[in-house]
Each structure stands twice: as structure tokens, then as C-alpha cells.
Amino acid sequence: MLLLTYHKRSGSLLYRGARKQYINSFILSHFYGIMPYYQAWEEFARAAEKLYLTDPMKVRVVLKYRHCDGNLCIKVTDDAVCLQYKTDQAQDVKKIEKLHGKLMRLMVSKESHSGAMETD
Amino acid sequence: MVLLENDAFLTELTRLFQKCRTTGSVVITLKKYDGRTKPVPRKGHTDTFDPADNKCLLRASDGKRKISTVVSTKEVIKFQMAYSNLLRAHIDGLKKKDKKSKGKKTKATQ
Numbered sequence: 001m002l003l004l005t006y007h008k009r010s011g012s013l014l015y016r017g018a019r020k021q022y023i024n025s026f027i028l029s030h031f032y033g034i035m036p037y038y039q040a041w042e043e044f045a046r047a048a049e050k051l052y053l054t055d056p057m058k059v060r061v062v063l064k065y066r067h068c069d070g071n072l073c074i075k076v077t078d079d080a081v082c083l084q085y086k087t088d089q090a091q092d093v094k095k096i097e098k099l100h101g102k103l104m105r106l107m108v109s110k111e112s113h114s115g116a117m118e119t120d
Numbered sequence: 121m122v123l124l125e126n127d128a129f130l131t132e133l134t135r136l137f138q139k140c141r142t143t144g145s146v147v148i149t150l151k152k153y154d155g156r157t158k159p160v161p162r163k164g165h166t167d168t169f170d171p172a173d174n175k176c177l178l179r180a181s182d183g184k185r186k187i188s189t190v191v192s193t194k195e196v197i198k199f200q201m202a203y204s205n206l207l208r209a210h211i212d213g214l215k216k217k218d219k220k221s222k223g224k225k226t227k228a229t230q
Contacts (some may be wrong), residue, residue, distance in 0.1 A: 060151040067141045067213040090214040095208045100150065103201050107152040107176035108193045 013115070037084045041092065043086040045099050048076040051083060052078055052103055072096060076103075121186045123181070126199045129178065129189035130206060137210035146182055153177040153190060175189045 038044035052059045058078040063074050073086040074096050087096070124132060133148075140146050154171035161167050174193040179186065191199050 018174075056152050057154065060149055063148040063150075064145050065137075065148075065211050066145040067137075068143050070213045070215065072211055072214060088215050090212070090216045093208065093214060094210050097204050097211075100207075101204055103175055104150060104178075104191070104200060106173050107150070107194060108191060108196045110173050 036082075037086050041085065041095055044074075044083060045095070047083050048099065049103070049106075051076055051078060051081060052106065054078075056107065061100060063100060084108070121188055124187055124189050126189055126195055128190060129180075129187055129198075130202055132187045133180050134210070135207075136180055136185065136187070140182050141213075144182055149179040151177050181226065182198075182230060 038047070048061075055078055059076060060078075062075040062077070063072070064075075071086060071088045072093060073084065075082060075084045077083065085096070122132075133146075136146050153175040155171070155175055156169060156171070158169065172192075176191050177188060178191060179188040181187070
């Protein structure tokens with residue numbers, strides 16, 4: 001039986017699947033444990049940054065590049081919520097690399113703000 | 121897992137990308153790091169560790185070889201510039217946008 005719960009960390013309504021994994025509600029599939037790929041980059045970037053800010057120590061960012069298949073995949077997860085974006089377009093490389101850099105800078109800076117970019 | 125200095129890490133990462141051009145994938149993981157070198161103590165024991173707030177851990181692997189490095193605030197600017205140049209230079213096998221090439225003479229850029 002699918003239960004609908006409010007996941008505080010990501011601020012969204014999620015299904016609680018059989019394997020105790022949270023599936024984002026906008027995926028209408030009933031398969032348990034499926035990790036949704038975002039279709040829109042903007043949405044993914046916003047959700048990723050939001051997830052990081054809720055608990056910086058828990059979140060990790062994974063980048064996987066396959067030259068032989070010509071695709072790049074970025075994943076941001078805190079082991080409860082998993083956000084993924086996959087692409088085969090060259091124009092997305094810059095966006096992904098920028099987000100990666102932004103998160104890296106957030107990690108090394110002393111957290112005293114909520115996502116605003118600091119100018120050194 | 122080989123822990124390297126920032127520059128050595130970038131060199132090795134370049135090598136990983138070059139190795140995986142025909143087959144395989146390069147996986148890079150980024151995570152905030154509080155500087156721990158000892159395991160977290162059991163319940164009841166006091167944790168005498170003072171977590172640092174300004175470091176992150178970068179790991180890279182091609183499935184066989186694993187490398188890692190720690191980046192802190194002092195090195196992040198220099199490292200990030202070199203790192204993003206590296207990524208842009210090596211992640212080049214993706215499809216280019218070719219909406220405008222329809223109807224015009226196509227310039228083969230492959």
C-alpha cells in the first residue's frame with residue numbers, strides 16, 4: 001500500500017515505497033525504488049541546492065561521464081531523497097559544471113547564509 | 121583509495137578521462153568534509169573531535185582506480201578554476217545542438 005507523507009528535508013510530498021525509499025510524487029509510476037530523472041534543468045538545480053542546504057553534511061554530489069555512450073549524469077542525494085539529471089547534450093555540460101562548482105564553494109565556505117552567493 | 125594533493129589529483133583525473141574514452145565511465149563524487157581522520161566514537165565515549173567547516177572531499181574513479189583529494193577554502197578558488205577547465209575540456213563527447221543546421225549547409229564539426 002502506498003502512503004503519502006510530507007518529507008521535511010526536501011519540502012515535498014512523497015510516496016513511501018516498499019523498500020522504504022521515498023519516491024517523488026510527480027512520478028506517476030507505481031514501481032518501488034525508482035529514482036526519478038528530472039526533465040527540466042532549472043527545476044533540478046533548484047531542488048539540488050535546496051536539498052544541500054537542508055543538511056550539508058549528509059548530501060553528496062555524484063557526476064558520471066561515459067564518453068563511449070556520450071552521456072553525462074549528475075545525482076544529488078542525502079540517502080533518503082535522490083535527485084538525478086541525465087543528458088547527452090553538449091550545452092548542458094556548462095550548466096552541470098557550474099552547479100558542481102557552486103556546491104563545492106558552498107561546502108568550503110562557513111555556512112552563515114541561505115544560498116546567497118558571496119563575493120570575495 | 122589514493123589520497124592526493126590538489127594538483128596531483130587533477131593530473132590523475134586527466135589520466136582517468138583519457139583512459140575511459142573508448143570504454144567505461146568516470147565517476148566523480150563531491151561531499152562536505154569535516155576533517156575527521158579517526159572513526160566516530162561509540163555511544164558513551166566522548167567525542168573529542170572538533171569538526172572543521174571549510175573542507176570538501178572529492179573522489180574520482182574509473183571503476184578500477186580510485187583517487188581522492190581534500191579541498192579547503194584557501195585552495196578552492198585556484199582548484200575550482202583548474203577543475204572546471206578540466207571538465208569542460210574532457211567532457212566533449214556529447215551531442216551539439218544542430219537546430220540551425222537544417223536547410224543550411226552543414227558544417228561537420230565531428
